[in-house]
Amino acid sequence: MKYVDEFRQHKLAKRLSAAIKDESDPSRNYNLMEFCGGHTHAIFRYGVQDLMPDNVKFVHGPGCPVCVLPIKRIDEAIHLVEAEQVILCTYGDLLRVPASGRNSLIKVKADGGDVRMVYSTQDALRIARENPDREVVFLAIGFETTTPPSAVAIQQANAEGLKNFSLFCNHVLTPAAIQNILESPEVREIGSVSIDGFFGPSHVSSIIGSRPYEFFAEEFQRPVVIAGFEPLDVMQSALMLIRQLNQGRYEVENEYTRVVSRDGNQKAQQRVADVFELRRSFEWRGLGTVPYSALKIKKTYQLFDAEKRFPLPVSQAKDVKGCECPSILRGAKRPTDCKLFGTVCTPENPMGSCMVSSEGACAAYWSYGRFRQPVQQRA
Amino acid sequence: MSAVVKRFPLRLDTHDGRIDMTHGSGGRAMAQLIDELFVKHFDNALLRQANDQAAFDVTAGRMVMSVDGHVIYPPFFPGGDIGSLSVHGTINDVAMSGAIPRYLSAGFILEEGFPLADLDRIVASMGEAANAAGVPVVTGDTKVVEKGKGDGVFITTTGIGVVPEGVRISGDQARPGDLILLSGSIGDHGVAIMSSRENLEFETSIESDSASLHRLVEKMVDCAPTIHCLRDPTRGGVATTLNELAMQSQVGMRLTESEIPVKPAVASACELLGLDPLYVANEGKLLCICSKQDAEQLLPVMRDDPLGRESRIIGEVVEDPHHFVQMETLFGGSRVVDWLSGEQLPRIC
Numbered sequence: 001m002k003y004v005d006e007f008r009q010h011k012l013a014k015r016l017s018a019a020i021k022d023e024s025d026p027s028r029n030y031n032l033m034e035f036c037g038g039h040t041h042a043i044f045r046y047g048v049q050d051l052m053p054d055n056v057k058f059v060h061g062p063g064c065p066v067c068v069l070p071i072k073r074i075d076e077a078i079h080l081v082e083a084e085q086v087i088l089c090t091y092g093d094l095l096r097v098p099a100s101g102r103n104s105l106i107k108v109k110a111d112g113g114d115v116r117m118v119y120s121t122q123d124a125l126r127i128a129r130e131n132p133d134r135e136v137v138f139l140a141i142g143f144e145t146t147t148p149p150s151a152v153a154i155q156q157a158n159a160e161g162l163k164n165f166s167l168f169c170n171h172v173l174t175p176a177a178i179q180n181i182l183e184s185p186e187v188r189e190i191g192s193v194s195i196d197g198f199f200g201p202s203h204v205s206s207i208i209g210s211r212p213y214e215f216f217a218e219e220f221q222r223p224v225v226i227a228g229f230e231p232l233d234v235m236q237s238a239l240m241l242i243r244q245l246n247q248g249r250y251e252v253e254n255e256y257t258r259v260v261s262r263d264g265n266q267k268a269q270q271r272v273a274d275v276f277e278l279r280r281s282f283e284w285r286g287l288g289t290v291p292y293s294a295l296k297i298k299k300t301y302q303l304f305d306a307e308k309r310f311p312l313p314v315s316q317a318k319d320v321k322g323c324e325c326p327s328i329l330r331g332a333k334r335p336t337d338c339k340l341f342g343t344v345c346t347p348e349n350p351m352g353s354c355m356v357s358s359e360g361a362c363a364a365y366w367s368y369g370r371f372r373q374p375v376q377q378r379a
Numbered sequence: 380m381s382a383v384v385k386r387f388p389l390r391l392d393t394h395d396g397r398i399d400m401t402h403g404s405g406g407r408a409m410a411q412l413i414d415e416l417f418v419k420h421f422d423n424a425l426l427r428q429a430n431d432q433a434a435f436d437v438t439a440g441r442m443v444m445s446v447d448g449h450v451i452y453p454p455f456f457p458g459g460d461i462g463s464l465s466v467h468g469t470i471n472d473v474a475m476s477g478a479i480p481r482y483l484s485a486g487f488i489l490e491e492g493f494p495l496a497d498l499d500r501i502v503a504s505m506g507e508a509a510n511a512a513g514v515p516v517v518t519g520d521t522k523v524v525e526k527g528k529g530d531g532v533f534i535t536t537t538g539i540g541v542v543p544e545g546v547r548i549s550g551d552q553a554r555p556g557d558l559i560l561l562s563g564s565i566g567d568h569g570v571a572i573m574s575s576r577e578n579l580e581f582e583t584s585i586e587s588d589s590a591s592l593h594r595l596v597e598k599m600v601d602c603a604p605t606i607h608c609l610r611d612p613t614r615g616g617v618a619t620t621l622n623e624l625a626m627q628s629q630v631g632m633r634l635t636e637s638e639i640p641v642k643p644a645v646a647s648a649c650e651l652l653g654l655d656p657l658y659v660a661n662e663g664k665l666l667c668i669c670s671k672q673d674a675e676q677l678l679p680v681m682r683d684d685p686l687g688r689e690s691r692i693i694g695e696v697v698e699d700p701h702h703f704v705q706m707e708t709l710f711g712g713s714r715v716v717d718w719l720s721g722e723q724l725p726r727i728c
Contacts, residue, residue, distance in 0.1 A: 001646050010711045017711075045655075047712015231710050368714040 007230030008046065016235040017051040024242050030056045032241055033331050034199040035178060037064030037359025038229045044368035046231035056238060059195055060361035062177055062329035063204075065142040065170075066093045067353040067360045068284045072315035073170055074099040077139050080168065081105075081113040084310050087131060089124035090139035092117045093357045098350055100317035121153035128157070128165035137306045141170045145203040147295065148268040151275040154297065154304045168306040169297055172282060174204050175212045176293035182220045184287075186332045195331060197241040199234065200226035202256050209264025213252045221250045228256040275301055285319065285353055286329030325352035328361050335365040342366065391415040396495040403489070403523025416499055417519060420506030425482075425517040433517035435482065441542040445472035449534045454501065457571045458586025459662075461534055462505035467591045467662060468613070469538040470512055474593035475609040475665065477548040477600045478540030483509060485519040485536050490529035501532060512591040514538070540593075545604055552607035553628035557696040558674040560667040562595065562681060563588070563689040564640040565617050569659035570648045581651065585644045590663030595684045599667065602680045608668040611661065615719040618657040620666055621704045622718045631699020634706040634716065638693045658719045668696060 024030060034040055040060045043049060049058060062068050074097055081088045088105070095106040095117060109115040114134075118124050121138055128136035140150045150167055157165045178198065181187060187195060200213055205226045213224045223244035227237035237255040244251060254260055275298060282294030297305040319325065323345070324338035335341050335354065345351040347363050354362035391411055401408035418426060425433040447469045454461040466483065473480040485505065489498065509516050516536075571587040592611065599606060608628070612620040617639070625632050641649075641656045649656050663686060669677060674692060681687035694706075704716040 001643060001650060004650060008710055010709060013711050044714060045708070046710040047708045047714045048710070050712035051710075231712075367717040 004230070007228065007232045009232065012232055013051055013235060016232065016239060020051075020056065020235065020239050020242060021053050023239065023246065024053055024056055025246060026053075026055060028055065029194070029196075030242055030245060031059050031194050031196050032056065032199060032238060033059040033061045033181075033195045033197070034227075034234070035061040035063040035174065036199070036201045036204070036229075037067070037357065038202065039199050039227065039234055040064070040361055040364050041359050042229050042231050042234055044364040047368075048231050048234055051235065052238065056242065059331040060328070060364075061181065061331055062284070062286055063143065063174070063201060064354070064357050064359040065146070065172065066097055066357040067325070067329060068172065068177075068286060069094075069097065069141055069170055069353065070283045070285045071098070071100050071317040071319060072283070074105065075315040075317050076312045077168060078103060078105065078108050078113075079313060080137055080306065080310060081108050081115055084135065085114075086135040086137045086310075087114045087116060087127060088137050088139055089116050089118045089127055091119075091141070094139060094141065096350060097353055097356050098320070100315065121149045125153055125156060125162065125165060128162055129160075132164060134164060135309075136165050138165070138167045139170070140167050143172055143174050143201070143204045144207045144272075147171045147272050147276065148207065148265075151271040154275050154301050155271070157304055158301060166304045166306040166309050167297065169276070169295060171276065171295040172284065173293050173295070174201055174208070175216070176290055177284065177287060178213075179216050180284075180287050180290045180293070181330050182216060182222065184330055186330065195222065196245055197223040197225070199237050199241070200224045200252070202226065202228045202233070202259065205256065205260040205264065207265050207268050210252050210254050210260055210262050211264075217250050217252045223250045224252045226252070226254045226256050226260050228259070274298075286326040288326075320351045323352040325354045325362075328354050335362040338362070387411045387415070391495065393495045393499040398489045398491055398493040398495065398498065398523055400491055400523055400525070403521060409521065412521065416495070416502055417521070420502045421485075421509065421516040421519070422506075423515040423517065425515065426519075431518075433482065433484075435517070438541055440544060442539055443473055443476045443478045443542060444537065444539045445469060446535065446537045447472055449536070450530065451572065452530060453575055454497065454531060456575045456587055457583075458567075459589040460501055460504050461532060462501035462503070463508040464587075464589050464662060465534040465536045466505050466508035466512065466514070466516075467589050469536040470514055470591045470593050471611045471662075471665075473538040473540040474591075474596040475548070475611055476540070476542060477546040477596065477604075477606065477609065478542045479597060480512070480514045480538050480540040480593050483514055483516045483536050483538050485516050485534060487519070487521045488529055488533040488535075489521065489523050490531050491523055491526040493531050498532065501534075505534075508591070512593065514591075514593075543600060543604070546600055546606075548600075548606055548609050550608050550610065550624050550627040551629075553624055553630050553668045553696045554607065554670075555630055555696050555698045556671070557607060557668050558671055558692050559621070559632060559634070559694040559696065560669070560674060560677060560681065561617065561639065561691055561693045562592075562665045562667070562687040563663075564642050564645070565612070565661055565664065566641060566645040566649060566656035566659035568662040569616070569654075570645045572660075573652065574648065581648065583644050583648055585642065585648070588661055588663035590686055592663065592665050592686060595681065595686045596665070598680050598684060599677055603669060603673040603677050605673060606667060606669045606677075609665055611665050613662060614660050616656070616658040616660060617666065618655070618704065618716045619719045621716070622702075624666075624668065625699075625702045625704055628696070629702060631697045631702055632694055632704040633697050634694035634704065636706050636709045638691050640689050640691060657716060
């Protein structure tokens, strides 16, 4: 595959691996958090950790949109299907996310609920056009990457006068989440988790650019390197972070220059700004309530806002007891620190959201990295 | 005026006709469907006996029997259709024991309203596949369900075969030190199917690899009767099949990613959809586990067959109490190749 294989070359990986060993200071640790699930997935799928010295560690962050969606939002989506009888369209990963009472959208579908897996917002629009007598709701999730297509869908529906389409908006913002992690007591006060630097998101940054990270690199004195999702990108970025740390710098650097610019995709940003505005606060699974960390649909487009269109009950749902997803999402614990990991919580029967998506830290550990820390050997 | 009254004065309309409830009622309409469509395409002496069962002589020794239900959507796809697939699939399941497939049965569940033209095309393709394989469909059954109670056509085929003397191929026979052979590139079938699903809309030149593997297996068994395991990596792909074998044989496995052939078009489609070719279905490939000596003998024999031209050694069997399948990645790291969990769903960002 042209333009892909080049970024997966073994030879270059070996060279980078040698450079990292050479330049890293054996007397210290480098705890590098990859914010994005895409990086987590790449690190495990290609076995990148094997090419790193022992003192360079990847800390998996909360950047999987499926993983950070709180139980109550899934409950609300289920309510839309069961009580409001809507056709609920969503991305495949969301179907298995556990809701309260051991329910999930896939179980609701099996019970006869009209839940459809789609690959894009365009599929949802098509379903709305084909079913003019039914209400069609697109369950929208994701960081800044998936927000522009949602904005476009709403504008299209508006232009077409599509009366039966609405969007249940769960779009969240990356910079707010990173800031929240850095401000969390474990990181800031107790110092029990040291995060020395960040791999900045790749797809997200293609939209928002590298500029939004400049504030907290400076404020929290942590280097950020925007990294592509290919394994060589991750290694090159690790080297760039190590260099910054060795030199005492904390800047935003961009490894993913083939896609990301400082200002990002301004057309996409404009579309998003036309349709969405900041929510005062939003609950994240793992991070709790984070101020100004999510988007909602503007008044101008409220006809297409499922939250305005349908009465939604207030769910009091809580995460499963014993599930360490919250700490895992902040990098405070590793999946293998969770008592449920591999015992009652597996990809077939996920108790927490990190076990659902292949980008979730627990699922990635389970699928790709288990042999490193066999479950049986845990205390 | 002719003295002989034709059994069915009007021919079955295989241009514009559709399946209706009478085609499953056991009456004249069903008899006509069987005569003019099924018997026409499957024609063989055993079927022509027109009994509710096929009667045939058996040889002494071990026989195998396997059943496979086919519900594929869409029924026509690049490189095949549900008809040929239902023949290949069952022949392969029988052949993976080292057996020589002998006879097939076919059960059809048809949905009211299904076009007879499509059914004709499917049954013709089944007949051709069975004929080419030399394994006749000797008995069958047809049922019709009301509109909305099925999805066009479902086909269940059963196959029986005879195992040559001394052959004991089974999923629990893999031993540490054995080598793992793969007969060709992976993921073709799954990608061909996905490309023809309407909500995906991507074009590819990839065709399904759907094929009967029993002749390749026959040559392999002739060459090395002491093969330990054979299995065709269908649903769940190579990854899931190897995990099944590792579990059955209580061993671990180590694969070398660089040795596993994936066509560039398949690799690209998987990249785009967020899939891993190791988990994508195949319908014309086999995995073989055998001793090192057997592998050396088998490779040239496999490569000599059109269906095994790209055969490779992709890994080895090792001792491992966890029964993990691990892989040295192209990139130079290593990882576990786990069972497929759930459906393989595209990643979303």
